[in-house]
Amino acid sequence: MSDPLLQVRGLSKSFHSGGGFLSRRRSAHVVHEVGFTLARGEVFGLVGESGSGKTTIGRMLLRLIEPDAGDIRFDGVDVRALAADELRRLRRRIQIIFQDPFASLDPRVRIGEAIAAPIRLHGLRPAAQVRDRVMELLDLVGLPPGHAGRFPHEFSGGQRQRVAIARALAVEPELIVCDEPVSALDLSVQAQVINLLSDLRTRLGVSYVFISHDMAVVRHLASHVGVLYAGRMVETGPAAAIFADPRHPYTRMLLAASPSPVPGARRQRAEIRGEPPSPFSAVPGCRFASRCPFVLDACRAAEPPLDAFRDDGHQAACIRAGELAPVRPLSDDESLMSPAYRLRMDLLRQARGTAAPR
Ligand SMILES: Nc1ncnc2c1ncn2[C@@H]1O[C@H](COP(=O)(O)OP(=O)(O)O)[C@@H](O)[C@H]1O
Ligand code: SF4
Numbered sequence: 203m204s205d206p207l208l209q210v211r212g213l214s215k216s217f218h219s220g221g222g223f224l225s226r227r228r229s230a231h232v233v234h235e236v237g238f239t240l241a242r243g244e245v246f247g248l249v250g251e252s253g254s255g256k257t258t259i260g261r262m263l264l265r266l267i268e269p270d271a272g273d274i275r276f277d278g279v280d281v282r283a284l285a286a287d288e289l290r291r292l293r294r295r296i297q298i299i300f301q302d303p304f305a306s307l308d309p310r311v312r313i314g315e316a317i318a319a320p321i322r323l324h325g326l327r328p329a330a331q332v333r334d335r336v337m338e339l340l341d342l343v344g345l346p347p348g349h350a351g352r353f354p355h356e357f358s359g360g361q362r363q364r365v366a367i368a369r370a371l372a373v374e375p376e377l378i379v380c381d382e383p384v385s386a387l388d389l390s391v392q393a394q395v396i397n398l399l400s401d402l403r404t405r406l407g408v409s410y411v412f413i414s415h416d417m418a419v420v421r422h423l424a425s426h427v428g429v430l431y432a433g434r435m436v437e438t439g440p441a442a443a444i445f446a447d448p449r450h451p452y453t454r455m456l457l458a459a460s461p462s463p464v465p466g467a468r469r470q471r472a473e474i475r476g477e478p479p480s481p482f483s484a485v486p487g488c489r490f491a492s493r494c495p496f497v498l499d500a501c502r503a504a505e506p507p508l509d510a511f512r513d514d515g516h517q518a519a520c521i522r523a524g525e526l527a528p529v530r531p532l533s534d535d536e537s538l539m540s541p542a543y544r545l546r547m548d549l550l551r552q553a554r555g556t557a558a559p560r
């Protein structure tokens with residue numbers, strides 16, 4: 203990949219608590235040596251359960267949280283080496299939107315003004331053109347320009363997320379970190395906001411790091427995917443490869459638990475069972491072993507490295523990645539089932555040993 207927009211290597215973070223007079227100091231290791239590369243105009247989907255470290259990673263990219271270790275390069279610039287004023291300039295080029303759009307909108311400020319403020323702050327338009335630019339941005343995100351005088355609470359959740367997107371776009375960013383931007387929305391509204399983000403990517407060439415706990419949501423947008431488990435990347439690669447042939451048992455579990463992306467298909471969700479290991483305790487070997495249907499004694503000996511499974515960049519951190527049965531071709535009956543349901547059936551068969559590993 204030539205000239206990546208964003209290159210992340212070895213990113214790690216621990217949080218510390220206690221250590222006072224009465225309490226023992228405890229460290230939670232929440233992100234372990236995470237790396238990925240994002241080309242300009244592409245979307246990197248970062249997926250994992252709640253608590254897997256997604257938000258921490260997203261915030262470290264803008265240095266809203268300082269990493270303990272690792273390298274972040276944005277357009278060739280070493281983000282961790284930037285002084286305060288350079289960091290401010292960088293935060294125009296990288297924007298972040300949150301699950302709760304209220305987090306970036308002041309409830310007392312009319313949305314037209316909320317969108318205009320960053321344009322003025324960064325001097326992006328002459329004063330006389332700011333109003334027109336706000337109208338243009340509202341139109342771009344599918345809101346009536348006449349709504350500029352309203353307050354955030356006068357909008358629905360989906361509309362409010364559109365306002366947050368317009369505000370992020372106001373500074374003409376090259377990258378937007380989207381942290382679960384649709385997780386709080388109804389399914390039908392989720393699809394609209396995802397379509398909007400997809401459309402903006404095509405029209406404006408903006409790139410995203412798109413964070414979600416839901417594989418189905420990521421599937422619609424991501425060109426590349428990283429699957430995070432307990433702070434570690436356990437599978438990564440081109441989205442097409444991961445959805446067609448997931449290699450890590452955890453990725454398969456996430457896929458099976460995701461609601462069907464096929465409209466009208468059976469909504470059959472598998473349970474995600476078990477708990478990830480505590481970030482306070484070091485797990486010897488594979489950190490997924492306690493929940494993995496394919497676990498062997500050898501899995502607990504050493505942490506499996508994130509190894510290339512194929513030469514298309516598809517990597518999985520599982521010693522059995524190469525032997526798991528592929529997702530099977532469909533019978534006539536099964537072609538009517540949702541992909542999530544089929545995967546779940548596969549997973550059950552494999553766990554029972556009725557489908558022998560390849
Ligand atoms: N400021 C903090 N202090 C201590 N622990 C934190 C802090 N922020 C996050 N954590 C812990 O780090 C882990 C990862 O959190 P987070 O990045 O928010 O995960 P996700 O976004 O995937 O749900 C969780 O166990 C969480 O409790
Ligand atoms: S290394 Fe072993 S325990 Fe870990 S995911 Fe692979 S099969 Fe499961």
Ligand SMILES: [Mg+2]
Nearest residue numbers: 256257258382
């Ligand atoms: Mg989060």
